Amino acid sequence: MxxxxxxxxxxxxxxxxxxxxxxxxxxxxxxxxxxxxxxxxxxxxxxxxxxxxxxxxxxxxxxxxxxxxxxxxxxxxxxxxxxxxxxxxxxxxxxxxxxxxxxxxxxxxxxxxxxxxxxxxxxxxxxLIVNPMTAVAMYNIFEKGRHGALIQTAAASALGGMIRKLAAVNGRPVINIVRRDEQVNTLEEQGAQYVLNSTAPDFERKLAVLARKLQATMAVDAVGGALTQQLVGCMPAFSTVLVYGGLSGEACALSPGLLIFKEAQIRGFWLSLWLQKQSALSLMRLGWSVQKHLAGELKxxxxxxxxxxxxxxxxxxxxxxxxxxxxxxxxxx
Missing domain, CATH: 3.90.180.10 (Medium-chain alcohol dehydrogenases, catalytic domain)
Structure with a gap:
């Protein structure tokens, strides 16, 4: 009743x-x-x-x-x-x-x-659901793909912090991309090793150098717009960009040449569809597992x-x- x-x-x-x-x-x-x-x-x-x-x-x-x-x-x-x-x-x-x-x-x-x-x-x-489960799901995709390092945009967000902490626990490097110098300082104070400002004049050069050095062949992109093409252009060949947000409010800019000559892959990730593929028991187990880390990596x-x-x-x-x-x-x- x-x-x-x-x-x-x-x-x-x-x-x-x-x-x-x-x-x-x-x-x-x-x-x-x-x-x-x-x-x-x-x-x-x-x-x-x-x-x-x-x-x-x-x-x-x-x-x-x-x-x-x-x-x-x-x-x-x-x-x-x-x-x-x-x-x-x-x-x-x-x-x-x-x-x-x-x-x-x-x-x-x-x-x-x-x-x-x-x-x-x-x-x-x-x-518990939107950010932690998105972080866990995308990080698992990264691990299963055997990529050398991960690139993430909107890295100053709560979700960005979760991904960074999951990677740190497993000893995996992350290149963090933000938009402001104060965000660079904040993330570095929190212990992030690689932080780049996408508005800096030498952003693409620094990203290309780091991506090649660390073999960063996967990126998770919450911004879209011109930044998506910048990611593909700076990453090694055969890289994958997982787009899960559109904070720029603009369509993802992509050059056909980059897709062809680098054989890059652009994929989407939507938690709603991912959750629909999971059984009730799987979701219960995932939720129970995520809660173990709410005081730490997924806080x-x-x-x-x-x-x-x-x-x-x-x-x-x-x-x-x-x-x-x-x-x-x-x-x-």
């Missing part, structure tokens, strides 16, 4: 601007078999959320809809089947269809819920927490400084 029938939630009325997203009363749908109702504790804000709000993401929902792709909370009801064992459990949760996490409650597929260890707080659990630094009623201030804060720590929404303050 569902304990509530309505809730407060942020509702996106049209794509393009968060201004068209009032916090208002939303009716909860009936639970279907395999679904659970989660009383949300915290929800995170990620670049994918901003892309969704603008209508530029790979998922478009019928509007009005509650945004938010990940969060954490407690399961309070279930729709039947094996999901009964989740009732009363604290979980990390994800949304790809229907209303999302920026609300007091969310109806979710039980398969997408990951029970939290006692040692993991609801704050950390709210950022998320939280900069500020806003109540749901201040969702617009939270989005503005995060948009202004996306690499300055995670901004969370307290869904039930």
């Amino acid at each position: 569902i304990p509530v029938t309505t809730m407060q939630g942020a509702r996106l009325l049209r794509y393009g601007t968060p201004a068209d997203m009032p916090v208002q009363e939303v009716e909860l749908p009936a639970l279907q078999p395999g679904q659970v109702l989660i009383r949300m504790a915290y929800a995170s804000i990620n670049p994918s959320d901003l892309a969704f709000l603008s209508g530029q993401y790979g998922i478009k929902k019928k509007l009005p809809a509650v945004p938010g792709f990940e969060g954490s909370g407690t399961v309070v009801a279930y729709g039947g089947g094996w999901s009964r064992f989740l009732v009363g459990r604290r979980v990390a949760c994800a949304s790809s269809s229907g209303d999302g996490t920026w609300a007091q409650y969310m109806v979710a597929d039980a398969k997408g819920c990951i029970p939290l260890r006692r040692s993991v707080s609801l704050e950390q659990g709210s950022s 998320t630094e939280v900069r500020r927490i806003y109540p749901l009623a201040e969702i617009h201030a939270a989005i503005e804060d995060y948009s202004r400084q996306m690499s300055g720590g995670k901004v969370l929404i307290n869904c039930n303050p």
Whole structure:
């Protein structure tokens, strides 16, 4: 039995601007078999959320809809089947269809819920899926490809820090690319050995030298635009660039000659599709494994927490400084 029938939630009325997203009363749908109702504790804000709000993401929902792709909370009801064992459990949760996490409650597929260890707080659990699982999945692709070193753009981000720490634990070199000198200084203070500023006049020369020296034949690119072509041009032949973001807002620039004469490969990575390929048991095991490292390699630094009623201030804060720590929404303050 569902304990509530309505809730407060942020509702996106049209794509393009968060201004068209009032916090208002939303009716909860009936639970279907395999679904659970989660009383949300915290929800995170990620670049994918901003892309969704603008209508530029790979998922478009019928509007009005509650945004938010990940969060954490407690399961309070279930729709039947094996999901009964989740009732009363604290979980990390994800949304790809229907209303999302920026609300007091969310109806979710039980398969997408990951029970939290006692040692993991609801704050950390709210950022368990998008960044940590993307970092683990892409780093595993790097390891399986037997590349000499990894190049990553947007290296000052939370996800960039996770990839860097995973590589450090395994003794693998990473070339970190950022956009500002202060980010170079920050990463070097954190122990990063190779950090380059993509706006520096000698950026391409330094990247080419390092990529050749370290045999950096794989890159993960969150920026796109002209930077994608710069990566391919500086990397050795037979290299692979994994594009997983478009922070530049521009199409990836690619010269046919680079693809042909270097036999470079450009691939996409989308966590949603990757997760769909995993079984419920595999996801549970992965989630359990990721939680072991939330205090170390996969830790998320939280900069500020806003109540749901201040969702617009939270989005503005995060948009202004996306690499300055995670901004969370307290869904039930």
